[in-house]
Amino acid sequence: xxxxxxxxxxxxxxxxxxxxxxxxxxxxxxxxxxxxxxxxxxxxxxxxxxxxxxxxxxxxxxxxxxxxxxxxxxxxxxxxxxxx
Amino acid sequence: xxxxxxxxxxxxxxxxxxxxxxxxxxxxxxxxxxxxxxxxxxxxxxxxxxxxxxxxxxxxxxxxxxxxxxxxxxxxxxxxxxxxxxxxxxxxxxxxxxxxxxxxxxxxxxxxxxxxxxxxxxxxxxxxxxxxxxxxxxxxxxxxxxxxxxxxxxxxxxxxxxxxxxxxxxxxxxxxxxxxxxxxxxxxxxxxxxxxxxxxxx
Numbered sequence: 280x281x282x283x284x285x286x287x288x289x290x291x292x293x294x295x296x297x298x299x300x301x302x303x304x305x306x307x308x309x310x311x312x313x314x315x316x317x318x319x320x321x322x323x324x325x326x327x328x329x330x331x332x333x334x335x336x337x338x339x340x341x342x343x344x345x346x347x348x349x350x351x352x353x354x355x356x357x358x359x360x361x362x363x
Numbered sequence: 364x365x366x367x368x369x370x371x372x373x374x375x376x377x378x379x380x381x382x383x384x385x386x387x388x389x390x391x392x393x394x395x396x397x398x399x400x401x402x403x404x405x406x407x408x409x410x411x412x413x414x415x416x417x418x419x420x421x422x423x424x425x426x427x428x429x430x431x432x433x434x435x436x437x438x439x440x441x442x443x444x445x446x447x448x449x450x451x452x453x454x455x456x457x458x459x460x461x462x463x464x465x466x467x468x469x470x471x472x473x474x475x476x477x478x479x480x481x482x483x484x485x486x487x488x489x490x491x492x493x494x495x496x497x498x499x500x501x502x503x504x505x506x507x508x509x510x511x512x513x514x515x516x517x518x519x520x521x522x523x524x525x526x527x528x529x530x531x532x533x534x535x536x537x538x539x540x541x542x543x544x545x546x547x548x549x550x551x552x553x554x555x556x557x558x559x560x561x562x563x564x565x
Contacts, residue, residue: 307406307407307444308444308446308447309444310443310444311443311444311445312441312443313443314411314443317394319392319394319515319559321508321511321514321515321523321559322394322506322508322515322523322525322559323506323525324394324395324396324525324557324558324559325396325557326392326393326394326395326396327396327398327411327413328393329441329443334443336444
């Protein structure tokens with residue numbers, strides 16, 4: 280059990296870090312939409328529309344690392360399996 | 364036809380031609396937008412608003428006489444983070460349920476300079492936000508695009524008027540969390556407006 284929790288903590292931390300890096304390492308808050316600019320050629324105005332996209336931010340990373348730390352902490356309550 | 368009959372007709376035609384045109388800023392293409400930026404030491408907030416309407420009376424022969432009112436639906440203010448958007452619309456900040464409109468009613472233009480179809484000027488008018496009205500002066504740029512409406516909206520003949528303005532306001536002037544959270548929410552708000560209005564020829 281101890282080893283399982285430690286592995287799970289490592290997995291959660293790594294998965295969060297990889298997801299955060301792969302989506303552009305957004306150092307702001309998590310976004311659920313991103314602005315997309317389109318140019319109106321007649322007026323020269325750049326229109327802004329929002330496209331649904333999940334962009335994890337530092338809050339996502341913090342929550343994931345917090346969860347990983349809890350799992351790692353919980354593993355301390357279990358004893359190492361003894362070999363006879 | 365006698366000359367005495369022609370003169371009133373010519374005068375009427377000239378008067379009709381010289382009358383200011385009414386440009387409607389309800390954009391069928393949904394391109395019109397207002398961008399806002401707040402850059403605080405701990406947090407930067409960028410967003411935009413698309414719910415723009417209003418009317419501007421513009422006379423191509425006399426741009427200095429331009430008057431009008433632009434309305435932004437407060438509900439249309441958007442930021443990419445859903446929690447920030449919820450806070451922005453909440454009674455603690457803009458209270459969009461109680462104050463559904465952000466408006467600028469232009470009363471006069473000063474320092475008007477026209478070069479071809481482009482006019483730059485300082486517009487003075489009443490800016491209303493969060494239920495507080497304040498007189499401000501903002502630099503604006505008007506671009507008159509004669510006969511260009513059909514290029515944007517097929518089957519409609521008419522002209523376009525593009526209005527651009529960049530200016531800064533202070534949220535404390537409009538009773539928005541005065542003196543609060545200044546490290547996270549900048550007291551100054553940079554606004555950038557780029558909108559096009561249409562005058563349809565009947």
